[in-house]
Amino acid sequence: MTTTPFPFLAIDPTSRRVSLDGRNPDFYRDPNPVYAALHAHCPTFWWEEQKQWYFTGYDHVNGLLRDRRFGRQILHVATREELGLPAPQDHVRHFDAAEAWSLLELEPPEHTRLRTLVNRAFVSRTIERLTPEIIALCHQAIDRFEKDGHVELLSAFADILPVTMIARMIGIPDEMGPQLLKWSHAYVRMYMFGRTREDELAADRAAREFADYVRGVIAERRAEARDDLLSHMVHTEHKGQLLTEDELISTTIVLLNAGHEATVHQIGNAVRTILETRADPATLFADAKTTERTVEECLRISAPVHIFQRYALEDVELDGISFRRGDKVAMILAAANLDPRKFSDPLAFRPDRDEGANLSFGAGIHFCIGAPLARLELNIALPILFQRLPGLKIAKAPAVKDVYHFYGLEALELTW
Known part of the structure; x- marks a missing residue:
């Protein structure tokens, strides 16, 4: 057994067995040092508490995300x-x-x-047309609190931008934003480690209410199409087929959830990273290129989604491990972003880094469809925030949400 500086982590490199309490606050508050220990001793491991194999190496994770011998479905x-x-x-x-x-x-x-029908709305050239709208939303939000000299950034800024933009794209009115956030927060607890029956009941209730609401909007778009994504999905055929109501509901819900949940976390994570490392915003956001590199480095070092799972669709061997059809495997995207074989000095925030793509949005056929939108929002929102609020400082040590395998803050109190 390898000794680690973490009392909640035990690694046996010989058997590749790891004991790690994912609900321990000392882990989920700052998982990066643990990922570094795993890279050093056991980058592919059996997680005892989760009873499953996990991969952290960049090449393995990148390959597994693209490997057609594995899939999200098994049935x-x-x-x-x-x-x-x-x-x-x-x-x-x-x-x-x-x-x-x-x-x-x-x-x-x-x-x-399904992806072919939706993809047109999320390609970069289409998303870039939203730039003026995103800029306006950022300034409107900051206008409401700039004079106060302090703000809780997530509720006053980070929550507003992504949920408003994805709702507008789909065709959901702005005033539904707060309710969409409530449904989404309850819904995604189904993916957390250690979820309770109460979490499951709350997620099921949110799913029912969410689906009922979307069903009503679908009926409106069937009767009268508009210039929005939902109308496009309702009325467009693919190889002679229209989407069924169940397909429309599932697709709308996943777009609304995925279209804002991770971006909200990432705005908070990025601002915290920049302020805690005392990086100079004038340098980070000097031009479009430096801004893009800053955003990508924030995504690399503080990814909002940590784990993606797949099933073995056939018997297969990988990294010396034999998987049978139906076995589940997991990839820790955030750990792959810290692989020292891919990224030099991986725990350091280096905005000038140019060592290849991070895996925060996944890869392969399930690469995040909303990545162009999330990247555009981050590339616009972060420079505006630091330009409008010079002297930005963290007012109170931020608490990390107990929502592993997502990574985000409970709140981010700032002053200027």
Whole structure:
């Protein structure tokens, strides 16, 4: 057994067994040093508490995300009985229904069909047209608190920009923003380590209410199309097929959730990183190129989503480990971003870094469809924030949310 400086982490490099309490605040508040220890001793490991194999190496994670021998679904190639999977649970039936046609959970050909219909709205040249709207939203939000000299940034700024933009793109009115945030926060607790039955019931309730609301908006767009993404999805055929109502509901919910949840976290993470490292905003945001590099380095070192999981669709061997069809494997995206074989001095914030792409948005067919929008929002919002509020400082040590495997702050209190 390898000794580590972390009392909550035990590593056996010989057997590649790791014991790590994912709910320990000393881990989820700052997981990067733990990831560094894993890279040093055991980059591919069996996580005892999660009863699953995890990969942290950049090349392995990047390869696994693209490997067609693995997939997000398994029941399209095997039955529950064959795999020994439990029956669906009735108390989360609404959540399961909302997830049934999620882009995040499907494999081709269904994934290809749904993604093709949605993709046009998220390509970079289409997203760039939103620049004036994003700029205006940033300034409007800052106008409301600039004179105060202090702000809780997440609620006053980070929450507002991404949820407003994704809602407008889909065709949901701005005033629904606060409710969308409530549904989303309850919904995504289904993905957290150590979720409780209360979390599951709250997620199921949110899924039911969310789906009922979206169903009503779909009915309006069927009756009268508008210039929005939902109308496009309702009325556009792909190879002679229209999306079913269930497909429309799942796709809308995943776009609304994924379209803001990670970006809210990343705005907070990036501002915290910049302020705590005492980097000079004038240098970081001197021009478009330095801004882009700053954003990418913030994404690399403080990724908002840490884990992505897939099933082995066939018997396969990887890094000396034999997987049977139906086995689940997990990739720690945030740890891959810290692989010293890929990034020099990986725990250091170096905005001038030019060592290749981070994996914060994934890779392969499930690469985040909203990445161009998230990147544009970050490239616009961060420079405006630091330009409008010179002398920005952290007023109170920020607390990290107990929501692993997401990574974000409870609040970010700032002064200037």
